[in-house]
C-alpha cells in the first residue's frame with residue numbers, strides 16, 4: 559500500500575517507487591483508488607496550485623478549509639505539518655519532511671483540512687498543491703512559523719517571509735485556555 563498513515567490523523571504520506579531507464583525516470587505521484595481506500599472516502603480535488611520560491615523563503619503555517627495534496631517536484635523543501643485542531647489528541651505536535659530532489663523524497667503529503675502546513679525552501683523550489691475546494695480568502699488562518707509551543711527546528715532562523723506570515727498569531731493567542739498549552 560503506497561499510502562502511509564502518520565501519528566497525526568489526517569496526515570498521510572503517499573509514496574510510489576520510481577522506474578528508472580536510460581531516459582530518466584517515471585513515477586506515479588498518487589492514485590485515486592489507493593487514496594480513497596486510505597481515507598475511507600473519495601478524495602476530492604478541485605484546484606491545482608503551483609508556487610516557486612527562492613532559496614531561504616519560508617511560506618508559513620496556513621490553516622485552510624480544504625484538503626491539500628502537496629508535492630515538491632523540483633528543489634528541496636523542509637515541509638512541516640502541525641496539528642492545530644483544538645479537539646485533537648495530538649494538538650500542538652508537528653511532523654517534518656524533507657521533500658524534493660535528493661536528499662529529499664519525491665513523496666506527496668495528504669493534509670486534511672484544518673491541519674496547518676508550512677515549508678522552507680533550501681534552494682529555488684517548485685511546490686505543487688492540489689486542493690479540495692476552489693480558492694476563496696474566507697476561512698483562511700495561520701499560526702506563527704516560530705510558535706514557541708510548536709517549537710519547530712527550522713533550518714534557518716531568519717527566513718524570507720511574506721508580510722502576512724510575519725504577523726500570524728501564536729497558538730496561545732488563538733487558544734488561550736487550551737489545557738495542552740498551560
Ligand SMILES: Cc1cn([C@H]2C[C@H](O)[C@@H](COP(=O)(O)OP(=O)(O)O[C@H]3O[C@@H](C)C(=O)[C@@H](O)[C@H]3O)O2)c(=O)[nH]c1=O
Nearest residue numbers: 607609617618619620622626675676677687693694720
Ligand atoms: C492559496 C491561494 C492564494 N492565491 C493568491 C492570494 C495572493 O494574492 C497570492 C499568494 O497567496 P499566499 O501569500 O497566501 O500564498 P502562499 O503563502 O504560498 O500560501 C500557500 O502556502 C503553502 C504553505 C500552502 O500549503 C498553500 O496551501 C497556501 O496556503 O495568491 C490565489 O489566487 N489562490 C489560492 O488558492
